[in-house]
Amino acid sequence: xxxxxxxxxxxxxxxxxxxxxxxxxxxxxxxxxxxxxxxxxxxxxxxxxxxxxxxxxxxxxxxxxxxxxxxxxxxxxxxxxxxxxxxxxxxxxxxxxxxxxxxxxxxxxxxxxxxxxxxxxxxxxxxxxxxxxxxxxxxxxxxxxxxxxxx
Numbered sequence: 001x002x003x004x005x006x007x008x009x010x011x012x013x014x015x016x017x018x019x020x021x022x023x024x025x026x027x028x029x030x031x032x033x034x035x036x037x038x039x040x041x042x043x044x045x046x047x048x049x050x051x052x053x054x055x056x057x058x059x060x061x062x063x064x065x066x067x068x069x070x071x072x073x074x075x076x077x078x079x080x081x082x083x084x085x086x087x088x089x090x091x092x093x094x095x096x097x098x099x100x101x102x103x104x105x106x107x108x109x110x111x112x113x114x115x116x117x118x119x120x121x122x123x124x125x126x127x128x129x130x131x132x133x134x135x136x137x138x139x140x141x142x143x144x145x146x147x148x149x150x151x
Contacts, residue, residue: 047117047125058129065132070122071103072132073114076139084111087142094134100127102135 050058055067065074078084084106091113095101105112113135115128 047120047127049117049120049123049125050129055124062129062132062136067124070124071114071116072124072128073103073112074132074135076111076113078109078111080109081106084109087111087138090138090142091135094138095131098127098131098134100131102131 055072059065059067059072062072062074065072076084076087078087088104088106088111091102100115100117103112103114103116113132115124115131116122117125117127
């Protein structure tokens with residue numbers, strides 16, 4: 001990205017100041033004190049806060065997912081610890097691509113997956129639903145005996 005196109009995008013961008021150590025950041029604009037700016041452009045529809053009715057409608061198509069206290073979540077049960085950890089690794093790839101990371105808790109064969117959007121005040125957004133769908137896509141590709149859903 002050219003530094004000239006950087007400032008017009010200022011209002012639609014979230015900034016993090018990062019010490020100029022990482023080679024991956026070398027192409028980013030540098031401030032006078034030697035810090036580099038890393039940024040992610042915001043897409044308003046990517047993190048649109050959903051109404052309670054919209055949440056209910058979306059969750060009606062996601063079996064086993066529930067909304068509670070600003071988070072959508074589901075708990076998966078697996079035959080053992082290694083199966084549960086393998087599931088966590090499998091869901092990490094599509095979620096990394098979405099740049100949306102869940103709250104994950106694992107106890108032996110049980111995996112809790114929850115999504116909330118922190119930059120929207122810990123509210124449920126369209127991005128949370130999209131991420132839940134990505135998790136479900138992974139879960140449905142697993143052999144039926146491997147996943148037992150706890151309602």
